[in-house]
Amino acid sequence: MTPDIRPLVAGNWKMNGLRSDLDQIKAIADSIDAELAEKIDILLCPPMTLLYVATALAEDTALLVGAQDCHTSQSGAHTGDVSAQMIADCLGEFAIVGHSERRTDHGEDDATVKAKAQAAISADLTAIVCIGETEEERKSGRTLEVLGRQLEGSVPGGATAETVVIAYEPVWAIGTGLTPTPADIEEAHAFMRRTLADRYGAEGEKMRLLYGGSVKPGNASELMAIANVDGALVGGASLKAVDFLAICEAYRTQH
Numbered sequence: 001m002t003p004d005i006r007p008l009v010a011g012n013w014k015m016n017g018l019r020s021d022l023d024q025i026k027a028i029a030d031s032i033d034a035e036l037a038e039k040i041d042i043l044l045c046p047p048m049t050l051l052y053v054a055t056a057l058a059e060d061t062a063l064l065v066g067a068q069d070c071h072t073s074q075s076g077a078h079t080g081d082v083s084a085q086m087i088a089d090c091l092g093e094f095a096i097v098g099h100s101e102r103r104t105d106h107g108e109d110d111a112t113v114k115a116k117a118q119a120a121i122s123a124d125l126t127a128i129v130c131i132g133e134t135e136e137e138r139k140s141g142r143t144l145e146v147l148g149r150q151l152e153g154s155v156p157g158g159a160t161a162e163t164v165v166i167a168y169e170p171v172w173a174i175g176t177g178l179t180p181t182p183a184d185i186e187e188a189h190a191f192m193r194r195t196l197a198d199r200y201g202a203e204g205e206k207m208r209l210l211y212g213g214s215v216k217p218g219n220a221s222e223l224m225a226i227a228n229v230d231g232a233l234v235g236g237a238s239l240k241a242v243d244f245l246a247i248c249e250a251y252r253t254q255h
């Protein structure tokens, strides 16, 4: 945690979620009580097919809704793509960009991720920019070098704490049940904080830095207590309302 930074717990449903799962979104939205809502922001990023219904379910609740990607352009001849403007039109407020699965599956490089983040910001969304090293990069001692390069390449100039959130997701920790040690996470987040503060000044000091990769109800409290970890980006454990809410609960007794 960072004093004075409002934590964000975000769920990324990835390519999961059918209409029959809307009850999970409703359960999450309806379970966020005023005490929890006062302490943290809670965000769910369902697949695009459920986005508009999700924002309707979240209306008049504290649940925030976002998307998992956006195009670099706001409209045009891009079959199958969805723009940030369309996400905003569906009342989404966030867009995840540069997730490692998109970097791998769709060959997205840092320049593309930066353009997507810029498109999200232009549509008044908050961009959650994902970065993280592969197992091979960690084993060869290049983690901080990779994070520095990705921050430089993926985060737009002029980013502010309102418009950008950074998610540190070690690629080898995603969906594996493995997590870095608390000391390794602390080192990565301290590095990101220094780098962002150098580049963006006071805005970099306030930017939210999420940890993602095998966050579960059982490890959430330990992970969220690490210095400069201002929340979580949760994959698998966000699919079930009870698990996701249990992760959010890690904050009820803190602050």
Ligand SMILES: O=C(CO)COP(=O)(O)O
Binding pocket: 012, 099, 169, 173, 174, 175, 176, 177, 212, 213, 214, 215, 233, 234, 235, 236, 237
């Ligand atoms: O990729 C992730 C969130 O974006 C993390 O996924 P898991 O929580 O399933 O490891």
